[in-house]
Amino acid sequence: MAELEVENTLREIRERVLADAGRRAPTVAAASVRGMPPGLAPGADESAGGAGEALARMDANLSTTGRAWSRLPPLLSYRRGRAARLELWLKRQVKRATHWFTWEQVNFNSAAHHALGDARSALAAHEHALERLQSELAASLVASLRDLRAEAEEDRSRVSELHARLARAEAHFDAGAAQLRETLAAGIERLVEEQRALAAALREGLREEQRAQIHARAAELRSEMHDRVDGLLEEQRVCFKQLSLETGEAAVMHDRARRQIEARLEELEKKAVTSEK
Amino acid sequence: MKDDLYQRAGVEDLAEFYRTKFVSDEVLDARYFRALDRFDMRFARTIWVYDNVRAGSVVLDLGCGAGMLALLKRKGVVLAGVDLSPECALASRRNGYDVGLAAELTRLPFKDASFDYVVSLDVLGHVPFEEKDAVLREVRRVLRPAGVTLHGIECTDRRAQKSYEEMTAEELRRFVSVDGHVGLEEEQEHAERFRRFFQCVAWEPRYALCLSSEEFVKQRDEYGLPFETDFVEYLRGLSHSERRAFDMAMGYVFGKISDLHVRLPKSGLYVLVKASDAPLGPFYNEHRDRSALFTNETTEASSEDTTRAFCLDRAAEFDEGWYEPNVLPPVARWMKGRGRLRFHSSALSALRLDLTTHMPDLQTSPLGLELSLNGQRLSALSLFRHGWLELIIEVPDEMANAGGDYELEIRADRTWQPRPEDTENRDDRELSISVCNIEAFV
Numbered sequence: 001m002a003e004l005e006v007e008n009t010l011r012e013i014r015e016r017v018l019a020d021a022g023r024r025a026p027t028v029a030a031a032s033v034r035g036m037p038p039g040l041a042p043g044a045d046e047s048a049g050g051a052g053e054a055l056a057r058m059d060a061n062l063s064t065t066g067r068a069w070s071r072l073p074p075l076l077s078y079r080r081g082r083a084a085r086l087e088l089w090l091k092r093q094v095k096r097a098t099h100w101f102t103w104e105q106v107n108f109n110s111a112a113h114h115a116l117g118d119a120r121s122a123l124a125a126h127e128h129a130l131e132r133l134q135s136e137l138a139a140s141l142v143a144s145l146r147d148l149r150a151e152a153e154e155d156r157s158r159v160s161e162l163h164a165r166l167a168r169a170e171a172h173f174d175a176g177a178a179q180l181r182e183t184l185a186a187g188i189e190r191l192v193e194e195q196r197a198l199a200a201a202l203r204e205g206l207r208e209e210q211r212a213q214i215h216a217r218a219a220e221l222r223s224e225m226h227d228r229v230d231g232l233l234e235e236q237r238v239c240f241k242q243l244s245l246e247t248g249e250a251a252v253m254h255d256r257a258r259r260q261i262e263a264r265l266e267e268l269e270k271k272a273v274t275s276e277k
Numbered sequence: 278m279k280d281d282l283y284q285r286a287g288v289e290d291l292a293e294f295y296r297t298k299f300v301s302d303e304v305l306d307a308r309y310f311r312a313l314d315r316f317d318m319r320f321a322r323t324i325w326v327y328d329n330v331r332a333g334s335v336v337l338d339l340g341c342g343a344g345m346l347a348l349l350k351r352k353g354v355v356l357a358g359v360d361l362s363p364e365c366a367l368a369s370r371r372n373g374y375d376v377g378l379a380a381e382l383t384r385l386p387f388k389d390a391s392f393d394y395v396v397s398l399d400v401l402g403h404v405p406f407e408e409k410d411a412v413l414r415e416v417r418r419v420l421r422p423a424g425v426t427l428h429g430i431e432c433t434d435r436r437a438q439k440s441y442e443e444m445t446a447e448e449l450r451r452f453v454s455v456d457g458h459v460g461l462e463e464e465q466e467h468a469e470r471f472r473r474f475f476q477c478v479a480w481e482p483r484y485a486l487c488l489s490s491e492e493f494v495k496q497r498d499e500y501g502l503p504f505e506t507d508f509v510e511y512l513r514g515l516s517h518s519e520r521r522a523f524d525m526a527m528g529y530v531f532g533k534i535s536d537l538h539v540r541l542p543k544s545g546l547y548v549l550v551k552a553s554d555a556p557l558g559p560f561y562n563e564h565r566d567r568s569a570l571f572t573n574e575t576t577e578a579s580s581e582d583t584t585r586a587f588c589l590d591r592a593a594e595f596d597e598g599w600y601e602p603n604v605l606p607p608v609a610r611w612m613k614g615r616g617r618l619r620f621h622s623s624a625l626s627a628l629r630l631d632l633t634t635h636m637p638d639l640q641t642s643p644l645g646l647e648l649s650l651n652g653q654r655l656s657a658l659s660l661f662r663h664g665w666l667e668l669i670i671e672v673p674d675e676m677a678n679a680g681g682d683y684e685l686e687i688r689a690d691r692t693w694q695p696r697p698e699d700t701e702n703r704d705d706r707e708l709s710i711s712v713c714n715i716e717a718f719v
Contacts, residue, residue: 234665235606238631241714242607245588252587 012064019057051127058120065116069109072102282405285446286453292379294457295403296362299342304602305372307350308591312570314601317521318489318528322398322429323348325535325549328565329427330354334393337419339382339412340400341365344372351569357392359385371604383411387419395419395426401467402431404460413474423555426475432482433461434545438500455499464548475552479560485544487531490520496546517706535561586629589715593620593685600706609633609713611706617686620717625677627718628685629669634660634710636693645690646710650676651683660710687712 075091077084095102288294315324323345330336332352338344341358342365349356350373357376358369370377380386382404395416404412416426441459444452453459462470468480488496490512496502497509515523534541538561551560590608598616602608609631610616628650636644643659648670656670689709696704 231664237667238665238714239607241631242590245590245714245716249588249591 016057016060016064019060051123051130055120055124055127058116058123062113062116062120065109065113069113070106072106282441282449282453282459286450286459288453288457292362295342295360296364298457300362300364300368301343302604303343304604304608305344305347306602306608307348307373309602309608310348310351310570311595311601312567313525315567315570316525316528316532318487318492318524318531320348321487321528321531322549324532325429325561326396326398326427327352328535328562328567329425329551330394330396331564332566332569335391336394336396337385337387337392338369338374339395339397339416340403341369341374341377344369344374344377345398346396347372347374348570352566353569357387383408383415385415385419389418390421390424391419393421393424395424396428398429399431401428402458402461403456406460406462409460409470410473413470417474417554420553423553425551425553425555425557428467428550428552429483430467430548430550431456431458431461432464432467432545432548434543435463437545452500455495463545464543467548467550471550471552476554477557478550478552479557480548480550481560482541482543482547483531483534483549484547485541486534487527488546489524489527490515491524517704586716586718587622589618589620589717590713593618593715600708603711605633605711607713609711611708611711612687612689613707614692614709615686615688616712617684618715619682619684621681622683622717622719623681624719625672625683625717627669627671628655629667629714629716629718630712631665631667631714632660632710632712633663633665635663635695635708636660636691639663644709647688649686649688652686655685683717685715 075088075095077087077091079087283291314320326346327348330349330352333354335355336346336349336357338346338356338358341360344358346356346358347369356374357378358366358374359378359380359382360366360369361379361381363379366377366379368377378386382400401409401412420426438461439448441449464480464482468478471478471480484492493504493512494509497504512520512523538559549560551557590610595610596617596619598613599618600611600613602610628648632646634644639661643661645657645659647657648655650672653676655672655676656668658668660666687710692707692709694705694707696702
């Protein structure tokens with residue numbers, strides 16, 4: 001029984017190694033072509049087949065770990081007789097003595113197995129979401145491309161229509177411009193005539209109006225001049241008055257001085273006469 | 278050197294430069310002088326000369342400007358003025374100088390020994406260095422043998438101020454454009470120069486303590502003198518009447534320093550120099566007699582005069598309600614909100630005066646005026662247009678018999694300030710009307 005289990009385990013390992021070697025060879029070749037490490041080659045991650053294979057490998061590994069995480073190696077002996085019994089007894093003793101360690105290993109195996117199971121579920125969900133998004137994106141790209149093509153077609157038709165309208169408008173404009181030139185020339189000629197007639201008619205009237213304006217301005221200037229002259233005359237009057245007053249003062253002072261000198265002279269004469277006597 | 282400095286400073290026409298700097302409409306005529314103005318810092322140097330000049334002497338004013346020494350006429354002197362600018366010479370004559378001539382100071386148009394006194398104020402600092410000796414030689418020539426020469430001279434402080442050679446073109450232009458100073462020396466250098474021409478020289482540094490409010494600001498702004506910033510800003514913010522009060526106080530102290538003969542330290546600002554070939558009298562107040570400042574010759578009618586009226590413009594006593602006279606023209610006084618004038622007359626039958634105003638909103642808001650004589654209302658009127666108005670007011674008999682002393686009071690209902698915000702030429706006086714030709718009819 002034990003031998004059978006060992007053989008099965010070894011066979012599974014061998015198959016897995018062979019399968020890994022066979023899958024890894026083309027990926028390594030593709031990465032080498034791009035000059036990048038195998039794990040970083042974008043093509044490796046982008047291919048849906050690569051992800052599916054990885055999940056398949058993970059499933060195979062999980063089946064192995066699911067089967068063997070709680071299994072312990074059997075107690076075997078290749079000896080016979082008493083020696084075999086002794087060896088098995090010793091191994092049983094050792095098994096009992098290392099029971100705590102074995103139990104910890106089993107716990108670890110259990111945790112690793114279940115964690116890998118959870119990771120596989122998450123990766124599968126992501127894979128499904130990615131596939132769905134890719135299909136949606138492809139569908140939307142196809143639709144956009146279809147719309148763009150339709151719009152381009154529509155624009156082409158509009159451009160050709162605009163070209164046609166532009167040609168029609170140019171022709172219309174040329175015709176209108178020619179007509180406008182004729183109309184303007186006629187209008188200017190008419191206006192010139194009207195202006196001549198108006199100028200002739202207003203000449204007389206304007207003369208009168210200008211004459212009235214000139215008269216009004218002259219009257220205004222006369223009035224302003226009159227005011228200024230009045231102000232100047234008034235200022236002159238005040239200045240002359242001031243000069244007159246100062247002259248009067250000077251005359252009075254002069255007269256006083258003259259009288260004082262005359263009085264002094266008379267006094268001196270009297271003294272002189274008195275002294276002569 | 279003269280041309281160099283002036284040309285480097287961008288001054289082409291010297292006479293025009295000095296005309297724009299020193300000709301003004303200021304009335305310096307001695308007949309308009311008020312005794313109280315002897316304390317005004319503006320007249321401090323004039324009063325120093327006034328107190329050092331003998332009454333009845335012959336005086337020459339070098340660089341007379343508009344006639345700052347016109348006050349000497351109160352002492353009965355014969356007053357002549359010489360200036361580089363013909364306009365200045367004319368202004369000096371207008372202010373009462375007997376003679377006013379335009380001439381170079383190095384070639385004075387006078388005979389030898391013509392004057393008892395040769396005086397200059399703020400002139401020698403404007404004379405270039407190489408001409409100073411020629412000017413002093415001319416001063417000595419026109420001065421009589423025992424004559425005295427009196428000078429107020431601007432100075433410099435070489436430790437604080439750059440010399441002309443050290444100044445850049447821009448610094449020199451700015452410096453000279455302020456006042457035209459191209460010949461500033463230190464106080465003792467001026468004195469030494471005078472000693473080369475006169476046997477007796479005395480000098481006193483002045484203006485170390487007392488400056489007018491305007492001068493404080495100018496010295497700080499234009500010459501960079503280190504007066505305290507907040508003090509200068511305070512002076513800058515003073516109103517016209519406050520500035521006048523400040524200047525009166527400064528002038529009073531200036532006069533007292535002279536009276537007490539307090540020797541001031543060198544300030545690098547100003548020096549007073551007195552020189553003669555004859556022994557000098559006291560530096561201050563050698564011929565002090567201020568009685569003429571308090572009395573003015575009047576033309577008041579007397580029993581022996583034949584005049585019917587006399588003018589009060591120069592004879593009456595004007596109170597603080599009036600500003601100093603201006604040349605509008607004519608010469609007239611601006612009144613504040615209220616002004617009084619006192620005069621004496623043996624009889625009074627009528628008053629006559631010319632008045633005007635420059636108040637801007639006169640047409641929309643007439644200016645109300647009220648005239649009172651000795652406290653009794655004499656007349657009231659409204660000014661509603663600009664221009665001169667001649668006003669003749671009869672004086673009732675009952676008001677005319679006041680014992681000869683009269684007080685005419687004029688009240689205006691508002692005032693205005695001509696240029697209160699003008700930073701260049703601020704005039705924040707409170708003005709109402711301007712009055713002149715005030716006549717009293719006997």
